[in-house]
Amino acid sequence: MAFHSGFVCILGRPNAGKSTLLNALAGQKLAIVSPKPQTTRNRAMGVVNLPKGKGNPGAQIVLIDTPGVHRPDNSLGRKMMAEVREAMDGSDLVLVIVDAARAQDADADFVLQLVKKSETPALLLLNKIDLLRSEKLKLLPLIERFSKLQLFREIIPISARKREGLDVLLKKLANSLPAGPHYFTEEQITDQPVRFMAAELIREQVLLQTAEEVPHQTTVVIEQFEEGRKLVRIAAVIYCEREGQKRILIGRQGQMLKQIGTEARLEIERMLGVKVFLELFIKVRANWRESRGFVEELDWRKQLQHLVAARPK
Numbered sequence: 572m573a574f575h576s577g578f579v580c581i582l583g584r585p586n587a588g589k590s591t592l593l594n595a596l597a598g599q600k601l602a603i604v605s606p607k608p609q610t611t612r613n614r615a616m617g618v619v620n621l622p623k624g625k626g627n628p629g630a631q632i633v634l635i636d637t638p639g640v641h642r643p644d645n646s647l648g649r650k651m652m653a654e655v656r657e658a659m660d661g662s663d664l665v666l667v668i669v670d671a672a673r674a675q676d677a678d679a680d681f682v683l684q685l686v687k688k689s690e691t692p693a694l695l696l697l698n699k700i701d702l703l704r705s706e707k708l709k710l711l712p713l714i715e716r717f718s719k720l721q722l723f724r725e726i727i728p729i730s731a732r733k734r735e736g737l738d739v740l741l742k743k744l745a746n747s748l749p750a751g752p753h754y755f756t757e758e759q760i761t762d763q764p765v766r767f768m769a770a771e772l773i774r775e776q777v778l779l780q781t782a783e784e785v786p787h788q789t790t791v792v793i794e795q796f797e798e799g800r801k802l803v804r805i806a807a808v809i810y811c812e813r814e815g816q817k818r819i820l821i822g823r824q825g826q827m828l829k830q831i832g833t834e835a836r837l838e839i840e841r842m843l844g845v846k847v848f849l850e851l852f853i854k855v856r857a858n859w860r861e862s863r864g865f866v867e868e869l870d871w872r873k874q875l876q877h878l879v880a881a882r883p884k
């Protein structure tokens with residue numbers, strides 16, 4: 572039997588648990604997670620290597636986390652949906668994930684339309700079954716309803732947060748992928764540069780610690796990232812849209828900014844395994860989400876191009 576490999580795109584509504592699943596399968600925090608919808612803005616990759624075993628040739632599963640599928644109403648939203656389509660186009664398999672605890676509403680419809688239009692085979696994950704604990708029976712009608720659509724090769728109940736059903740899932744993924752090469756070395760677990768992941772970890776703290784429109788109208792750009800052997804120096808700008816948001820982000824006597832900085836620094840230190848010196852600045856940029864140019868510049872792929880171009884030859 573041959574080694575199996577391929578690209579698997581994780582697709583679903585905001586908050587279904589896509590990033591939680593990516594992290595759980597990759598065994599590391601590659602994507603930030605928060606209870607707020609539209610946490611993920613760019614697609615990101617996580618590589619899972621399944622070792623060779625008895626009667627099992629091993630597999631490499633390249634997972635692609637995507638922003639939640641939604642109807643965009645600004646440049647940021649349109650960019651996020653373009654990220655979703657690009658991830659789907661290049662995939663061997665689509666993994667649709669729905670929140671089983673709230674799948675009653677027509678929530679998944681928009682996602683189902685995308686799957687219907689695509690030629691790529693799809694599996695369905697009913698996530699958050701830990702929330703259905705006392706009402707297991709509720710799963711059966713859900714499974715029935717989704718199987719009637721005849722869109723999915725398999726329907727698998729899981730809990731991404733409690734890591735339930737993930738072994739079954741990995742096995743099915745390996746079997747569903749074609750015979751193929753190692754696309755990545757065993758050490759490479761993501762395509763995201765640490766510089767960008769650091770920005771995400773700062774944004775995660777903004778998401779977790781602020782409320783209402785502030786998290787959605789905020790973005791983070793790394794201005795300086797200097798890797799020393801014992802210390803990494805990072806300077807980052809948190810952009811928001813209004814003066815009032817800036818005041819919230821700074822907080823009384825700078826308390827909020829201090830807390831965001833401390834928590835983010837600890838997370839970045841955990842990721843890098845070295846001490847970090849983190850400096851945060853806050854800038855107001857009115858309507859940045861409406862600016863196509865600015866939104867494009869936020870994409871780490873774009874930032875990487877500039878960094879490479881600016882490198883002394």
Ligand SMILES: Nc1nc2c(ncn2[C@@H]2O[C@H](COP(=O)(O)OP(=O)(O)O)[C@@H](O)[C@H]2O)c(=O)[nH]1
Binds near residue numbers: 584585590699
């Ligand atoms: N109870 C429960 N919560 C989950 C599960 N998976 C994800 N969540 C939570 O759902 C929220 C959204 O998760 P996230 O991964 O950011 O969703 P995404 O927008 O689809 O990427 C977070 O608060 C997660 O902790 C699960 O299996 N069970």
Ligand SMILES: [Mg+2]
Binds near residue numbers: 590602603611
């Ligand atoms: Mg996400």
